[in-house]
Amino acid sequence: MPLINFHSERLNATMEVHFEEFAKIDLSKIITIPCDCKSGIYKVKVTYGRFIESIEFQEYELKPHRKVKIIEDNNIDYRYKSVERTSLNSFLIENPDFDDVIFIKNGLLTDASYSNIALFDGKNWFTPESCLLEGVKRRSLLESGKIKKKEIRVNDLHDFSKIAFINAMRDFEMTYNFQIENENMFLNLTQEK
Incomplete structure (x- = not known):
């Protein structure tokens, strides 16, 4: 997954601002791509508070701007x-x-x-x-x-x-x-x- 380390760093920096205590998260260790999402382009949506609440995969369409x-x-x-x-x-x-x-x-x-x-x-x-x-x-x-x-x-x-x-x-x-x-x-x- 491209940029996963940057995503992990941003997630942890955000948690550091919002929570006094939290466990650092390495997204590369907790995200597993489902078999039906291995071809095509998918966006991964990670919802979290102090802990990871959900991980969703959503098909992504590159839309043009006019x-x-x-x-x-x-x-x-x-x-x-x-x-x-x-x-x-x-x-x-x-x-x-x-x-x-x-x-x-x-x-x-x-x-x-x-x-x-x-x-x-x-x-x-x-x-x-x-x-x-x-x-x-x-x-x-x-x-x-x-x-x-x-x-x-x-x-x-x-x-x-x-x-x-x-x-x-x-x-x-x-x-x-x-x-x-x-x-x-x-x-x-x-x-x-």
């Missing part, structure tokens, strides 16, 4: 991965004509609702310094040097020609050219692996 709403919210906070996504999901519900939303916090680009983002300036890929959630794929791409961190404001978007939505299930399988009109981002698929 139209993304840019929303400013200076109060949004999602620094710990959680099943409680009401604040993030409410923006999608309020904007049903859009495939996703990208959040601006304190004037800076952060993340989309289900992913970190990376922007291409013609030479390098950059991810916003001010992400909402330190995603494991983002961390992996940063450590490998494939992307770099940069403070990015909405007005800086014209400096970039492409965008990618990255999370544990996706990185550069789909990249998009984009144009901005008002607070809307319109995307055209440029690459699909």
